[in-house]
Amino acid sequence: MRAVVYEEFGRLPEVRVVPDPVPAPRGAVIRVAATGLCRSDWHGWLGHDADVRLPHVPGHELAGTVAAVGERVRGAWLGERVTVPFVCACGGCAACAAGAQQVCRRQTQPGFTHWGSFAEYVMIENADVNLVRIPDDLSFATAASLGCRFATxxxxxxxxxxxxxxxxxxxxxxxxxxxxxxxxxxxxxxxxxxxxxxxxxxxxxxxxxxxxxxxxxxxxxxxxxxxxxxxxxxxxxxxxxxxxxxxxxxxxxxxxxxxxxxxxxxxxxxxxxxxxxxxxxxxxxSHGMAAHAYPPMLDMINAGALRPDLLVTATIGLDDVPNALAAMGSGSPTGVTIIEPHAGDAPLTGCH
The missing domain is CATH 3.40.50.720 (NAD(P)-binding Rossmann-like Domain)
Structure with missing residues (x-):
């Protein structure tokens, strides 16, 4: 797959072909339809996040279609349109048991603890805990903006x-x-x-x-x-x-x-x-929002009380990401910039 990769903090990333991800036993691979460019990605690129290990693929706000699942995933997720919180919970620690998955003690974060969504595909841990189905009439671009900034x-x-x-x-x-x-x-x-x-x-x-x-x-x-x-x-x-x-x-x-x-x-x-x-x-x-807490927010979006689509002000492709990420050092762009990794591709015809 194609992905945005950096090998040094602060050095301009490159778009490369890297190995396709495979799902963990309880994880899922998502074909990324849209992913947001966030200031948190810029912080990670500069080395401000201790979890980032080089070489690295950033990106943590995403939406897409489930392309593959691990053998221990219980839900019928294959082919579903989904988004995920940027904090992916384990589902088994004390915080998760209390419903506070956003501060899970064993959390993973795409684009920080492991390779993220500035790529054609991304792997998400603990699919049954972290995947959020999105309505058919909610665009991938709008859904991608929910995972970090809007939900937070x-x-x-x-x-x-x-x-x-x-x-x-x-x-x-x-x-x-x-x-x-x-x-x-x-x-x-x-x-x-x-x-x-x-x-x-x-x-x-x-x-x-x-x-x-x-x-x-x-x-x-x-x-x-x-x-x-x-x-x-x-x-x-x-x-x-x-x-x-x-x-x-x-x-x-x-x-x-x-x-x-x-x-x-x-x-x-x-x-x-x-x-x-x-x-x-x-x-x-405030550190994100757990997947189980999304319904009230989605209800307000469905009712038209919230219009996250109005926040999307720019759409770019993977090749535009390195310069766009570096430019955030001079100030964040107005609104939300969405990356479409598969722009111009043929429709998905099968599982990855």
Whole structure:
């Protein structure tokens, strides 16, 4: 198969022909119809993730058709249209038993712990636990965007953040996950303040329903959010992942506010803990969403309350990925970029 491969951190990847994957006994091989280009892939390429071993194929947001399954897979998955969470759970540890597969102690992550989806095929562990069937009328491109950014934002805003109608929600960073968080918060009846340094990102945030947009490159962001919301946000999400955005997210909260960290941070920052204590703030993380938790999100998509398809702003092929990945160092593109590994190929005619 063709795949995007890098052999050194920070060195431009190449598109190569590499061996086809085979399913693990409880795993499945998916013919990748679409996969998202995410800032997390950029972090992995730079060596910020200790799980990545070289040479490596990145990619963790994906959707496609199950092409092969292992001999110990119980479900009738062959030929099914599926997506997967970026955290693939083992299904047998204490966290999984408690329903918290997103923090599985033996988790695997395509594109990090093993070769990922910037390829024509990808192998996923523990198929019965991690595969999510997608409706026939949901495009592969839209489904691919759910596995990391959209699902992570959904759990961050709804479950971890506990958003309520009428609340003010601040979203710091309007990349794919930030725009997803804005759409979800608005659909839940909240009022959103969107923060970014890029005018196109802020313009898209406004189109998705943000009531206030703030240029984060000028002035005190936390103070401006406090003024705009007349007292501070009830819920604030750092969807970028930098010391500045993390601190601003906490500092913009009103008393008893909630901060949720989505964006990955290269290093652990100093936090304004005196404020956390004085205002009795809640600080939480959000690490994806388990496969079993997808139905409420899919129901809202099916009802038209959520439109993740509106976030897809570009579609590229495998040959475009190396330069697109490197370009993320200068800032994430507006919206979600989808990669189609089989663009121009003939339809799938049999199992792989």
């Amino acid at each position: 934002a959904f759990r961050a805003v709804v479950a971890q953040g506990g958003v309520r109608p009428g609340e003010w929600v601040a979203v710091h960073g309007c990349g794919g996950v930030g725009l997803s968080a804005i759409m979800i918060a608005v659909a839940c009846g909240a009022r959103v303040v969107a923060v970014d340094v890029a005018p196109p990102a802020l313009a898209m945030a406004g189109k998705l329903g943000a009531a206030v947009t703030i240029d984060g490159s000028t002035g005190d962001v936390a103070e401006r959010i406090t003024e705009s919301t007349r007292g501070g946000a009830h819920l604030s999400v750092d969807a970028l992942g930098s010391p500045a955005t993390c601190a601003a997210s906490i500092n913009c909260l009103r008393w008893h506010g909630r901060h949720v960290q989505i964006g990955l941070l290269p290093t652990d920052p100093e936090l304004p803990m005196a404020r956390v204590i004085a205002r009795e703030l809640t600080v939480a993380g």
